[in-house]
Every structure is written in structure tokens, then in C-alpha cells.
Amino acid sequence: MSPAPARATRQRAAVADLLSRVDGFRSAQELHELLRDEGASVGLTTVYRHVQALAEAGQVDVLRHEDGEAVYRACGTGEHHHHLVCRDCGRSVEVEGPAVEAWTDDVAAQHGFIDVQHTLEIFGTCRNCAS
Amino acid sequence: MSPAPARATRQRAAVADLLSRVDGFRSAQELHELLRDEGASVGLTTVYRHVQALAEAGQVDVLRHEDGEAVYRACGTGEHHHHLVCRDCGRSVEVEGPAVEAWTDDVAAQHGFIDVQHTLEIFGTCRNCAS
């Protein structure tokens, strides 16, 4: 993989800005199309690079669709949190669950696991898409 | 995709048997190699078919590595449960968390989501691999 882009470029701004305006998880390919539609075209490879750089920097969250495609979304906080995602429109809500955090750490410790992390995502159909 | 295999064949048995003997999540490719090593060679395409059929039948659980590769594991019960997985050796422990189930349903309901599902996996390093 190429080095993570750090310089201020039009492409970097375009990707970050788009992510901040859109309110659900989007794939790199979708972001690429959206940018093209807006006229602020950015190469697909470049979209991948920025989206991954932002993910590593903790500024966007990544999760995977059932088919394995990676989807990204800008999140309000760098804090650890989870998502409630609409499986139709991709819209999502950030949620926190202190109790869950504690529970996972507990369970892991009980089984002698260290360096524990976890993933938790909730999928459903939102009010809009249900009608 | 082809129809799910239902007939009793050597290949079907080999895949199911291997999954029952191995105690961690394995990718289709790994299973394919393991079978080859055992002499009970099965075509890669066929491994994919059986592993997916078993997953649909609820007899194996599927999850995704960070790189998006799908990994499979035979599970003791058809009940809903989660996993504590060693990120080094793939060994895993089935865990249940009734409190978590309730919490996710709650959160989803509060936000007007219906048809709710969730994924929760815990990753860590197991005692063996830590040393």
C-alpha cells in the first residue's frame, strides 16, 4: 500500500467533506461515484487511500457488509462506540453500551484472553424504510 | 450459485467431519488445504458450496477477518451465541450474553428500528499464544 496521504490536497478535502455530509455507511465505490456526480471527481484508487487513511486515524469507522464489501462512515467522536445501521438505506445511529464493554472484558478475562477488542453492530430497518 | 448439496457424498462428509474436528475459525481455502493434506481431497468450489450450505443450515457460524475473508466454524448449538476468538491461532470459545441481547433490542426499539439483528465478536490473544 502507498503511504498515507498527509498533504492538503483537493482530493483529500473532497473525500473528507463528502464523508462528513453523508449520514450512513458508504463503500469506497459509492463515494467515488458520488464525487463524480458532484463534479469533484477523484480517482477510485485515491478514494481508497484516503478512506483507509482516515480509518487508521480513527476519524471514520469501517464495517463490512455481508458480502464482505467494506463500508465507511465519518463519526462524531473518536470515542469507542457502536452502530445501529439500517440495512436498507445505510443510515446509522451511534450508540454506546458501557455495560457491553464491561461484559466483553469480563468474559475474555475469564477465559484467559488478553489484548481484548470487540466488534458489535446492530442491523435493522429504520422507520422510514419500514413504510 | 448452485443448489445446496443435499445428497450423502464423500465430499459432504469430509467437509462436515473436518469442521467438527477443527476447533477454530477457518477459511474455505484453509479447509481446502487441510483436506488435501489429509488425502481426502475435495475441490475448492465444492468446499465453498458445502461450507455455505452448512452456514445457511445454521450448522456452522461465519464471520469475517479484517481483510474481509470469510471464516467458518462448526458450533455446538444452533442457539444464538457469540465468540471469543484468538487472533493468533483462531481457537475460539462460544459465549452467551443474555444481557447484551436485551440491550441491543432495547436500543434498536428506542430508535424505531425493526427486524433487528446484531453481530458481536470478541477478539484477543489466548493464554497459549500469549507465551
Add this chain to the structure above:
DNA sequence: CGCTTCTTGGCAATGATTGTCAACATCGAA
């Protein structure tokens, strides 16, 4: 045993993601 139907497996096709590299833009220095 013979037939019908399902299963197998090698290979091509797909689709997301990553590697490559020449052309181009940025930013600090002069």
C-alpha cells in the same frame, strides 16, 4: 443393473481491493 437427477471440480469470470509508476501538485526555501 440402468436411468434420472444431483453433485463435483477445473476453469473462466467477477468484483473489490492493492501495486505500479509516470505525471502532477504542494510547501518550504531562496
Add this chain to the structure above:
DNA sequence: TTCGATGTTGACAATCATTGCCAAGAAGCG
């Protein structure tokens, strides 16, 4: 502001898991 070293871009090729395809082989039934 201009120059140059260095970071970025993007078209294209390459990778890799997974799926589609289809002729040859096996299972189950009579």
C-alpha cells in the same frame, strides 16, 4: 514569486476470494 525535493494522484495492471459454468461422475431408486 519561483524552484525544487518530495508527497500525491490516477489510469491501468495484478491479486485474491468468491461465484458461474458445464461436462463428467456418483447417488438413489426401481
